[in-house]
């Protein structure tokens with residue numbers, strides 16, 4: 227398998243583990259080979275254009291709502307129905323196993339959706355796991371656009387826990403993977419000027435009873 231988990235220098239993986247333990251996040255520039263990134267990109271765009279995605283919502287349970295002024299992407303969950311999705315999910319499973327072995331996280335589930343932000347859309351500052359109240363432990367974001375530059379907008383901004391101090395501003399790059407601890411890093415997606423395509427995912431530790 228050609229991914230950082232198997233093929234890249236051990237040093238790259240150690241940087242990821244150090245980043246996650248010491249600052250709560252890590253960035254890998256070329257996580258996916260070009261051909262796989264492109265296949266996933268085509269599927270996401272095709273899905274959006276054929277109305278296969280739905281507007282993402284915020285909140286849980288009875289508070290669940292669509293609110294474009296907070297979150298403007300459309301999504302569809304990966305279901306492993308294509309070879310490219312299965313390849314991606316296998317790589318994430320190897321990555322999950324590595325995080326479990328090295329950081330003892332006990333992750334036993336991974337869920338991921340394609341996300342499509344049309345021009346002008348954004349996702350305001352939020353937590354993926356506010357005060358550790360959900361079973362999401364680790365967030366992954368994989369960027370699928372073939373080209374991106376700083377004037378395209380759509381940066382991912384990682385904040386300190388005060389939700390104000392900027393820790394890192396990340397310009398999405400083709401095939402780049404951002405990983406962060408879901409309960410440690412508030413973050414936002416700045417308004418995008420180009421259609422912005424990605425896969426956002428969460429590694430979870432579900433109790434045996436709820437699985």
Ligand SMILES: O=C(O)CCC(=O)C(=O)O
Pocket residue numbers: 341349354367381382413414415424426
């Ligand atoms: O697309 C990104 O860079 C982050 C997306 C995100 O924060 C989310 O879907 O919860």
Ligand SMILES: [Fe+2]
Pocket residue numbers: 352353354413
């Ligand atoms: Fe998020």
